[in-house]
Every structure is written in structure tokens, then in C-alpha cells.
Amino acid sequence: MKTLYISTLTFLLLIISLVSFAQNGTIKGKVFNSINNDPLPFVNVVIQGTTVGASSDVNGNYEISNLKPGLYNLEASFVGFVKKSVLEVEVLNSKPTFVDFALNQTATKLNDVEIKSSPFTKKEESPVSLRTIGVSELARNPGGNSDISKVLQSLPGVTPTVAFRNDIIIRGGSPNENRFYLDDIEVPNINHFATQGSSGGPVGLINVDFIREVDFYSSAFPANRNNTLSSVMDFKFKDGRSDKLGGRFVIGASDIGLTLEGPLNKNATFLASARRSYLGTLFKALGLPFLPTYNDFQVKYKWKPTPKNEIEFLGLGAIDDFVLNLGLQETGTQAQKYLLGYLPVSSQWNYMNGLKYAHYDKASYTTLVLSRNMLNNRSYKYQDNIEIPENKIQDYSSQEIENKFRAENTSRRMGFKINYGLSAEYDEYNNSTYNKISTPFGVDTIQFSSKLELVKYGIFGQISKAFFEDRLSLSFGIRTDGSSFDKSTSDLSKQISPRFSLSFSITPELSFNVNTGIYYQLPAYTILGYRNFSGELVNKSNNVSFIESKHVVAGFEYLTKSNLKLSLEGFMKLYDNYPFSVKDSVCLANMGSDFGIIGNEAVLSTAKGKSYGIEFLAQQKLFKGIYALFTYTYVRSEFEDKHGNLVPSAWDTRHIFNLTGGKTFKRNWELGLKFRYSLGSPYTPYNMDESSLISNWNVTHQGIVDYNQLNTKRLQPFQQLDIRVDKKYYLKKFKLNFYIDLANAYNYQYELPPILDVVRDSNGNPVVNPSDPTRYQLETYKNLTGTLLPSIGIIIEF
Numbered sequence: 068m069k070t071l072y073i074s075t076l077t078f079l080l081l082i083i084s085l086v087s088f089a090q091n092g093t094i095k096g097k098v099f100n101s102i103n104n105d106p107l108p109f110v111n112v113v114i115q116g117t118t119v120g121a122s123s124d125v126n127g128n129y130e131i132s133n134l135k136p137g138l139y140n141l142e143a144s145f146v147g148f149v150k151k152s153v154l155e156v157e158v159l160n161s162k163p164t165f166v167d168f169a170l171n172q173t174a175t176k177l178n179d180v181e182i183k184s185s186p187f188t189k190k191e192e193s194p195v196s197l198r199t200i201g202v203s204e205l206a207r208n209p210g211g212n213s214d215i216s217k218v219l220q221s222l223p224g225v226t227p228t229v230a231f232r233n234d235i236i237i238r239g240g241s242p243n244e245n246r247f248y249l250d251d252i253e254v255p256n257i258n259h260f261a262t263q264g265s266s267g268g269p270v271g272l273i274n275v276d277f278i279r280e281v282d283f284y285s286s287a288f289p290a291n292r293n294n295t296l297s298s299v300m301d302f303k304f305k306d307g308r309s310d311k312l313g314g315r316f317v318i319g320a321s322d323i324g325l326t327l328e329g330p331l332n333k334n335a336t337f338l339a340s341a342r343r344s345y346l347g348t349l350f351k352a353l354g355l356p357f358l359p360t361y362n363d364f365q366v367k368y369k370w371k372p373t374p375k376n377e378i379e380f381l382g383l384g385a386i387d388d389f390v391l392n393l394g395l396q397e398t399g400t401q402a403q404k405y406l407l408g409y410l411p412v413s414s415q416w417n418y419m420n421g422l423k424y425a426h427y428d429k430a431s432y433t434t435l436v437l438s439r440n441m442l443n444n445r446s447y448k449y450q451d452n453i454e455i456p457e458n459k460i461q462d463y464s465s466q467e468i469e470n471k472f473r474a475e476n477t478s479r480r481m482g483f484k485i486n487y488g489l490s491a492e493y494d495e496y497n498n499s500t501y502n503k504i505s506t507p508f509g510v511d512t513i514q515f516s517s518k519l520e521l522v523k524y525g526i527f528g529q530i531s532k533a534f535f536e537d538r539l540s541l542s543f544g545i546r547t548d549g550s551s552f553d554k555s556t557s558d559l560s561k562q563i564s565p566r567f568s569l570s571f572s573i574t575p576e577l578s579f580n581v582n583t584g585i586y587y588q589l590p591a592y593t594i595l596g597y598r599n600f601s602g603e604l605v606n607k608s609n610n611v612s613f614i615e616s617k618h619v620v621a622g623f624e625y626l627t628k629s630n631l632k633l634s635l636e637g638f639m640k641l642y643d644n645y646p647f648s649v650k651d652s653v654c655l656a657n658m659g660s661d662f663g664i665i666g667n668e669a670v671l672s673t674a675k676g677k678s679y680g681i682e683f684l685a686q687q688k689l690f691k692g693i694y695a696l697f698t699y700t701y702v703r704s705e706f707e708d709k710h711g712n713l714v715p716s717a718w719d720t721r722h723i724f725n726l727t728g729g730k731t732f733k734r735n736w737e738l739g740l741k742f743r744y745s746l747g748s749p750y751t752p753y754n755m756d757e758s759s760l761i762s763n764w765n766v767t768h769q770g771i772v773d774y775n776q777l778n779t780k781r782l783q784p785f786q787q788l789d790i791r792v793d794k795k796y797y798l799k800k801f802k803l804n805f806y807i808d809l810a811n812a813y814n815y816q817y818e819l820p821p822i823l824d825v826v827r828d829s830n831g832n833p834v835v836n837p838s839d840p841t842r843y844q845l846e847t848y849k850n851l852t853g854t855l856l857p858s859i860g861i862i863i864e865f
Contacts, residue, residue: 092134092158098123101169104427115140136797143168152186155203161801191531191542194570194580196286209741210789210810214271221725223682223698227743234267239678239704240297241656242267252421259361264591264665276326279305287582290529290544296616307336320858335370356406362386377425384418408768413446431478442467462501487528494521496592505763519596522551542568562587581621587613593666605669612672615643630688645674652709657717676706695728721746735795747782750820759842770823783818801865810856819850
């Protein structure tokens, strides 16, 4: 690996010395009406803070030429439309930069219009709890490795997680309460090695080269987004180049990838990428007990047969393998042998294919979305990792298949913005489970096969309007969803989901915003498809229903002309009907931040919970070469224990601080820093009696937690500093970007729950308790994670 880096760097530096540095950057694009897609002529597009710019022609096209390579902020303004800003547009010598502006028409009379411009997205439906992340913020985030899940951890309300997990924990909610959309097409998960029944994983799946921006909702969900309780992430992908073939080649710390883009004909473009990791090789060299390898593929095809019609195809796929480093079974450390004792071998593959059609009319547009996604998950475990039938502990395989359709219409008429539509799904879940589990009465075996077919359906509508020269904005939305799982879930009247938003501008800079809503989410397929020995759908008999969450959010927002935003929000979420484990007597809201499967068991829809807190944000978008983001969150998260008492959940981190900032320097150098701190999260101690039983240990190879003491312990605080340095070369034919990233720069050792292991003799065999031959002797030791992770990367863009 070292030889590869040195050879590549030497070759690229030689190229740099031979290629001239031209100063011939160009920004071009199109300005159009966001509702009917009509081109807007004579729109002024200028570089923020200057008079440099251009006006769009009769076809809405504009071009700004002879720019020095670097980052620019753009503004587009036109009488009767809301001024729009796009920040941190990177200009290259090697190719034009395409920036399109979709402008919203104002609801007031033209001569009364006070055109506003802000780099911060604010929508009538979601005036609170909405953050927009640009592609530059994604790419340069220290320690982020161009992974959206890691970048999100800098935002208010998002709990930081350990380095090897990408769980998205929002305002005290569980990781399985999030939904993801790629260009309006839903995808179940955005991580490799996904935790089934949740949304986490160790490595991001989405290629950042495709992303134009991400809208992140932590509440105030629009009515056309369903089945979520904590967040919606709406990824907006860019279109491929329309002038000629181009691409991007990346060598990073953990993978290598190639992206290509270009025109296919006059009206069609494409984006395609492939990526493969070499983590398995790297982890083996580092002596780690597990060896993961991932591959992913993405494609976007966009065709515009006429100015009023657009067709888009989107494809996403991944292949993940997780094997054990069995060479350490004899020679490894105690911690390595402990992990080898319980970690399963697993393999996953998944894909999503989606087709979107958009038709624009005089004052509206209609969108039709058809998609199919599938997850295939297999994992198995044998005692002592000896793969013979009598040693089998776990053998699990399942498939989740979803076929989705959504139709919606959006219009602006007489000052009203109206959105309405419907959705329908046909889904299939297959499961084959063999699992030995420990119980207070000894070892039990769960074995069943299941096939579940579901039909889901929903209708929605939302209406919004601004009053008093746009100072007051109101929005009301409603939707309802059903499922064929049982009689209760099929009744649309039981899942009526209203939502209301208000925004009032106290001054041009200061506004008060509020939202309230009721949201529903169907439990995971692992819960719905669980069967007993006789083949009965256990949780159907248990009357499992939709999970309910009531949200209230209110706060103030202050904006300045120098791209600075200050906001303060208070929030509360009240949960009902949360799945409660029959076997462990614990609410499943505490689960989901580990590898494996969540919910493959009998549950009851009986648990209640709540989370509440405040969030403060101060964000300086790029201004005179400086950008910064500071956030503080105070959050409490509580769910019922088996006695019906509210106790801290696994996500009750209380205090969360984040500081991210950077500076661009002369000669295209850039320095970025990110610091995160949070109070330690609660955890549940071990049940020493059950754990020490030989019959139990030989199955679990790890401690059994005592849910009678649910989350009564708390870890030490988490903290981490990440540093990134970039050096860019804007060459005539391509751009080179070298970066050095130091994740966990001062090598902080973060505490995880302690490890409970058996005492071993000199040969590594468990020691039997001399006072009780049915038990092993146990010992605990600290479980620390976190190490300095330096990485060097090379990005070639052409």
C-alpha cells in the first residue's frame, strides 16, 4: 500500500510540472421557473459581492467566463421571483461548472416585491428543523471521508457515534426512524453492512460525486414523505455533463473509485460510478479479527425529450462481505479472541432501481415515481468457528423486496402552493431462521421459515400560502397510510397524520417559526414476518400496530447579509405503540446501534416514550474564505421499562457540542477542523448469573445483559478532533486534489461498555468455576476504542 501511494504521488507531481496553469474557468447554466419549467430570460446571475456576472438569454441560458479557479458564491435575481443564492461553487480550468437556478415566483404584486436572498433553505412546509448541506461541505468535512452519515453528526440534534458505526440518531430517536430519498426515489438504507431492522452500518453507500445537495429534515416532514419518526434525508443528485465526457478518480484510505459522466445525445446525460474497498487487506495487516470488503455501483440517466417532459432512471447497488480473521484464533490477544467468539460471518447485497417521470404544465408539474429495491442478507455462526452441523449456533437468511409507486402534483395558483398525491406498494419478506438463544431457563432454539406479502397505500395533501407581503407563511398538510398486515393497520382512519407550520418575520433578519405534527411508522419487516414453530405470525396475533410520534418544534432564526445564521429551537417528541420485546422485556427503541438483526422476535405494541430538548446553531457559510458551524444540543430521551416507568434510553446523551470550521488560503490550500463532544450514553450492565452458565456461554460467547437494570450505567464522555488539509491544483486538462485527513487527531480512547469474558487457562480454554461445575469463571476488562486514523487521498477530476 505504501509503495502504491509513493508511486502514484511521484507520477502525479511529474504531470503537474509539465502542465500549464491556465486561468480560464467558466460557470454556465439555465434559469427557469420551478413550477412550469419555463426558461426565464434577462435574469441577473452575479458573483456575490461583485458586479461580475451575466444575464440569461431568451432560452434562460447564461455564462460567466474568464474566472480564476476556486470557490464562488452566486446569486440569481429577477423581478417577481425570489432571489436565490448558491454557495461554494467550484470553478475549474478543465471543464465548465454547471449551475442551474429554479426560481420560485412570489405571491405578492410585482411592484410590492421585496426580493430576499439567503443561502439557507427555508420552505413553507418546513420552516424549522431543515438543514441543507452542499457538496463542498460533504467533500471537505474533516474525518468524514465523503460519507454523508458522518457529516450529519456535526448538525444540531444528531448524536455522534463511534468511528466504526454510521448510525443516525436524531433528537433521542432510534436509528431505525429515518428515511432516505434519492431524487425523490426512496432507498431503504444508505450504508454498507446494514443492520437489518435499523438504518446503521459502518460505511456510507452513496457516492458523493453524484450529490448536488442534501435536505435534512429532523422534524416538520412534508406530507409527501411517510413512514418516518425522526428524520428525512432528501438527496438531490446533479445531472451528468452535457458538453463532453468527464470523470473523477479517487484513491482514499479505504477504497478506490471511478466516476464517469457525459452526454449520450442532445437531450440525455449520464452519471456512472463504481467503488471497491481494500479494507479487508488493510484490517488483516493491522491484525483486526474481522475483514470487511464492500463494493458499490451507481448510475443516473436523465432524458429531456421536450422542454416540458423529463425522464430519469436511477440505479444503486452494493455487495458486502464480512469474514473472520481466523488466523488470530490461536495467536490473537484476549480481546481479538473475544470478538472472534461471537461475531458471525455475513454477506449482503442490495439494489434499488427507480424511474421518475416529470411533466410540467402552465402552473404545475406532475411527478410519477416507480421503483424496486431488494436486500439479501445472510449470516451464520458456529461454535469455536468450526463449521460442522453440531456446532451451528446461528444460520439466518432473509430478503426484503419492495415495489413502490407514487404520483403527486405540485402547483402554485392564486398565491397558494398545493401538493397532493397517492402512494402504493407491494412488498415481500422472506426469512429462514435458526438461532440458539440463552434464556433464564437454559438454551432454547428458534427455528422457522416465513414468507410475508404486504400491500401498503397512502394519500396525502398539503397547502401553503404567504400573507402580509410574505411576512407570514402558513402551511397545513395531512396524510394517512395503511397496510394489509392486519385489520387494524389496514384502517386508514387509524393513521391520520396532520401537520401544521407557521413562520413569521419579525424583522427582515429575524423570524419566529413553529411546526407540529403526528407521524406514523410501520415496524420493521423482521417484526412483521416473525413466526413461531407452528408457522403463526406471532406479532399479527399480538396486534402489532403503527408506531406513533407527536412532534412540537418552535424557535427563532436570525440571518445576516454576510451568510451567517443563528437559530434556537426547542423540540418535543411523544412516542406511543413502540414495539416491546416479550423475551427481554425491553423497548426496541433502545436497539439498533450494533451489527446484526433487530426485531426478529415476538413483540407487543405497548411501549411509550418521549424525547425533548433545545438546539442552538451558529453557521457561517463561506464568506471571505472562512466557514464555520457551531452547534449545541441538550436532549433527553426516555422510554418505558418493563414496569412502565420512563427511564433513560440508549440515546440519552444529554449534552452534544460540535464545532466545524475552516479557512481557504492562497495557492489553493485549505485547512479544516472538526471537534465533537457528548456526554456518555447509558448502557445496561451484565447479568453475571446467566452469563456464567456454561450452556449459555457456549452459545453466546459474550455477556448477557440484565434488563432489570436497564440503562442504569453511563459511559464516559465522547470527544474527538479531526483535521483535514487540502491542496488543489487547477490544471488545464484536469484538477488534482491531494488531502491529508487525521481522524481522532489526539488519539482519544473512547470507552464502550466493559467486556465480560471467561477466564482462560494457559492454553486459551475457559476455566470452570470450581465451586459450581455448571459455570465458567468470568472476568471484566475495559473496552476502549478509538485510534488516530491518518489517511492520504488523491482526487483527479477531468
